[in-house]
Amino acid sequence: MLSVKNLKVEIAGIEVLRNVSFTLEAGKATVLIGRNGAGKTTTLRAIMGLLPSKGGSVQLDGCDLMKQPAYARAGLGIGYAPEDRRLISDFSVEENILVPALALKMPMAERRRKLDEIFTLLPQLTTLRSRPGGGVSGGQGKIVALGRALMVAEKVLLLDEPFQGLAPALALEYARTLATLHDKKRDVAILVTESSPHLLKAIAEQTLHIERGALHEVVV
Numbered sequence: 407m408l409s410v411k412n413l414k415v416e417i418a419g420i421e422v423l424r425n426v427s428f429t430l431e432a433g434k435a436t437v438l439i440g441r442n443g444a445g446k447t448t449t450l451r452a453i454m455g456l457l458p459s460k461g462g463s464v465q466l467d468g469c470d471l472m473k474q475p476a477y478a479r480a481g482l483g484i485g486y487a488p489e490d491r492r493l494i495s496d497f498s499v500e501e502n503i504l505v506p507a508l509a510l511k512m513p514m515a516e517r518r519r520k521l522d523e524i525f526t527l528l529p530q531l532t533t534l535r536s537r538p539g540g541g542v543s544g545g546q547g548k549i550v551a552l553g554r555a556l557m558v559a560e561k562v563l564l565l566d567e568p569f570q571g572l573a574p575a576l577a578l579e580y581a582r583t584l585a586t587l588h589d590k591k592r593d594v595a596i597l598v599t600e601s602s603p604h605l606l607k608a609i610a611e612q613t614l615h616i617e618r619g620a621l622h623e624v625v626v
């Protein structure tokens with residue numbers, strides 16, 4: 407499904423990703439583990455086209471993504487929830503979730519269908535629906551960012567450190583939500599980054615370890 411080959415990224419002249427290669431399969435969850443600064447966020451941003459690559463390739467179902475801008479990659483079915491959520495404070499939770507649909511000019515009927523599906527998958531968002539994005543807690547914001555990613559994640563769901571900064575009970579709730587999602591969305595490949603793997607053990611079918619921009623597969 408999504409294939410990353412020999413991906414190289416430089417930031418300010420420094421090699422941040424070195425020949426990173428891995429494959430994500432439909433219905434499978436992959437966990438990318440690494441310490442702070444190892445290159446997890448850079449990997450996701452490069453897949454999304456939010457950072458230029460120095461070399462290598464990213465393909466989705468055989469289609470070369472390297473020349474596609476970020477919005478086009480989202481339009482091809484890749485949803486991304488960044489670590490820092492990036493919610494629009496003045497937009498309601500529902501409007502925040504709809505942002506990618508508006509950007510991609512998704513037909514109204516499809517928007518409504520996806521929105522219903524997201525509120526069913528993430529019932530904890532129902533009561534927050536009309537609250538402003540700036541009025542939700544950090545933990546709630548992570549779920550909103552997950553909902554917004556699901557608006558377009560027909561094929562691939564990229565989640566950057568979703569547990570970062572969450573209280574243990576909320577992290578556990580998020581992990582359960584992710585397990586349910588993984589069960590229900592069997593045609594979607596999931597990639598989650600984390601600094602510690604323990605909350606993702608239940609869903610991880612592939613574990614990758616990144617250290618100073620280089621990747622190692624961990625056999626568990």
Ligand SMILES: Nc1ncnc2c1ncn2[C@@H]1O[C@H](COP(=O)(O)OP(=O)(O)OP(=O)(O)O)[C@@H](O)[C@H]1O
Nearest residue numbers: 417418422440441442443444445446447448449567
């Ligand atoms: N805008 C930037 N300018 C300079 N260096 C950067 C920039 N963004 C990332 N880096 C460097 O690239 C490396 C990888 O960063 P990245 O954010 O991908 O790490 P990470 O594994 O996601 O860690 P974290 O958990 O801290 O986000 C780090 O050494 C970081 O300092």
